[in-house]
Amino acid sequence: MELRHLRYFVAVAREGHITRAAEKLHIQQPPLSQQIRALEREIDAPLFLRHPRGVTLTDAGRCFLADAEAILAQAESAKIRARRTARGEAGRIAVGFTTSAPFHPLVARAIREFRQNRPDISFVLEESSSAELVSALRDERLDIAFIRSGLVDPQGIDVHALLHEETAVAFPARHPLAKRSRVTLKDLADETFILYRRPDGRGLYDVIIAACSAAGFSPHVDQEAPRIVSTLNLVAAGLGITIVPASLSRLPLEGVTYRPLQGKPPLRIPLNLACRRDERSAATLAFIDLVRRLRP
Structure with missing residues (x-):
């Protein structure tokens, strides 16, 4: 069973007529009728009662319609969320910081301004030492980290100097x-x-x-x-x-x-922003850009 089969079924149920549904779907009536019958065989239950001037739902059809509409709505929502995430408009950013970093106004200002412009981005915050934060970056448990030091081993990590x-x-x-x-x-x-x-x-x-x-x-x-x-x-x-x-x-x-x-x-004392060199998340890249623009 594919999503197109659900779309065909929902269209026929809403129109109450296979020919009119075929016109809305921009397909021919015979293939649509075949698809509906194939769906009924897969479910092993009739979904429609056929009449000379249209169709009506059976009890099984009414039950299936509610679930089919919910599945299609969820699929559409998933598509929209994926598109917005790809554009950096939705998603999650995991931010790490050393104990002293969040006390600097730059950190709070960056998170506040980013959330104002992208309210569907959520932040997960984690406090730890610089070494542990960098390790979490490499393991992809964190997306960025505010740290107070440079790196002994910068392999795969970029460190942006923000301020002293x-x-x-x-x-x-x-x-x-x-x-x-x-x-x-x-x-x-x-x-x-x-x-x-x-x-x-x-x-x-x-x-x-x-x-x-x-x-x-x-x-x-x-x-x-x-x-x-x-x-x-x-x-x-x-x-x-x-x-x-x-x-x-x-x-x-x-x-x-x-x-x-x-x-x-x-x-x-330095305040730096560390991130993965190969970062691809649009949201994370946008946040990095904002932080760098806000630095004194």
């Missing part, structure tokens, strides 16, 4: 340096650092260590945390200080005070 974000120091609320409006890296030379665990935080970790070295000291790292937000919890507990992307200072946390970090050259 200023940084802030997170102090325990009663820390003496928290009373200042701004601080420099040299002010932190004697502090105990809490950092995002390497290699998960390779980009952020390495940037901070290199900046401290350029400022003339090697930071004393007493604690490492599995997530960047976890470092803030340890700061709130009074175990040390940490350096975070400035956008993370939007996160209010009791016991933590943020201060902008000054210095020359300024310590900035």
